Amino acid sequence: DSGVTQTPKHLITATGQRVTLRCSPRSGDLSVYWYQQSLDQGLQFLIQYYNGEERAKGNILERFSAQQFPDLHSELNLSSLELGDSALYFCASSARGNTEAFFGQGTRLTVV
Amino acid sequence: SQQGEEDPQALSIQEGENATMNCSYKTSINNLQWYRQNSGRGLVHLILIRSNEREKHSGRLRVTLDTSKKSSSLLITASRAADTASYFCATDASTGFQKLVFGTGTRLLVSP
Numbered sequence: 001d002s003g004v005t006q007t008p009k010h011l012i013t014a015t016g017q018r019v020t021l022r023c024s025p026r027s028g029d030l031s032v033y034w035y036q037q038s039l040d041q042g043l044q045f046l047i048q049y050y051n052g053e054e055r056a057k058g059n060i061l062e063r064f065s066a067q068q069f070p071d072l073h074s075e076l077n078l079s080s081l082e083l084g085d086s087a088l089y090f091c092a093s094s095a096r097g098n099t100e101a102f103f104g105q106g107t108r109l110t111v112v
Numbered sequence: 113s114q115q116g117e118e119d120p121q122a123l124s125i126q127e128g129e130n131a132t133m134n135c136s137y138k139t140s141i142n143n144l145q146w147y148r149q150n151s152g153r154g155l156v157h158l159i160l161i162r163s164n165e166r167e168k169h170s171g172r173l174r175v176t177l178d179t180s181k182k183s184s185s186l187l188i189t190a191s192r193a194a195d196t197a198s199y200f201c202a203t204d205a206s207t208g209f210q211k212l213v214f215g216t217g218t219r220l221l222v223s224p
Contacts, residue, residue: 002154033212042200043155043214056211090154092212099204099211100145103154 003027006091006104014112018079021107025072025093031055032074033101034066037088049074081111116201116215124221131188133218135201136181142204144177145212146186149198158186158199191222 003026013019025032034046045058049068060066063081068074078085088108092101116137125131135144143162147155161168161177161184168175174187188195198217205213 002156004154031211035214042216045213048211058213088152092155094211099143100157100160101147101155101202101212102157103147105154106152108152 002102002104004091004093004102004104006089006107008107009105010108010110012110012112013081015081015083017081017111018077019081019109021076021078021089021091021109023074023076023091023093023104025074025091026095026102028095029093029102030072030096031094031099032068032072033092033094034060034074034076035090035092037090037106039087043090046076078109083111085109086111116203116213118199118201118215118218120218121216122219122221124223125191127191127193127222127224129191129222131191131195131220131222133186133199133220135184135186135215137184137201137203137215138182139203139205141179144175144184145202145204146173146175146184147200147202147214149200149217151197155200188220191220193222193224196220196222 005024030051035043046060048056066076088106090106092103119134145160146158149155172189200217201215202212
C-alpha cells in the first residue's frame with residue numbers, strides 16, 4: 001500500500017459528460033501529480049501541484065482541470081468527455097524536496 | 113511529450129536469466145528513477161540515481177547512468193517469474209518545475 005488513495009477505482013460514463021477524480025496523497029506529502037495512461041501506452045504527465053499551487057503543466061487538455069485543496073487532497077475534473085479520454089488516471093504524491101513518487105492504484109475511466 | 117524512451121519495448125526471458133533495459137532521455141536531469149508497474153496497477157518506485165552518480169545497486173537491481181550519452185540502464189539479475197511487469201524510467205529535469213516525465217516502458221516477461 002503506497003498510502004495514496006484514489007477514488008473511484010472505476011468509472012463508466014457517456015460522451016459529453018463531466019467527471020471528477022479524487023486523490024488523497026500520502027500523509028505529509030505536499031506535491032501531487034496527475035498522469036494519464038492509455039492502453040499499452042506510457043504515462044503522460046498532466047499537471048503537478050505543490051502545497052495548493054500549480055507548479056507544472058504537461059499535456060493537459062483545456063477540457064481538463066485540477067486543483068489541490070488546503071487539506072492537500074486533489075481533484076482532477078474531466079469535462080465534455082470523448083471516447084479517446086478512456087484511460088487509467090493516476091495520482092502520485094511526493095514529499096517536499098524529494099521527487100520519489102508514490103502512486104495510487106488509479107482510476108479506470110471508460111467513456112462510452 | 114515523452115522525455116525517455118525505453119529499449120527494448122518488450123523482453124522475454126527465462127527464470128534465472130538477467131534482464132537489461134535501457135532508457136534514453138533528451139534534456140539535462142537532476143535524477144533518473146526506475147519504476148515498475150504490474151498490469152493495470154499503480155507504479156512502484158524501484159531506485160533513484162542522481163546525475164552525479166554513475167552506478168547504483170539495490171538488491172538484484174543495478175542501475176547505471178551516463179549523462180554524456182543521456183542514457184541509463186536497469187539490470188535485473190537472476191530474474192524470477194514475479195519480476196514480470198512493465199518497467200519505466202522517469203526523469204526529473206534540471207530546469208523548470210516539471211517533474212518525473214516517464215518513458216514509454218519495457219514489458220518484461222519472465223517464464224518459469
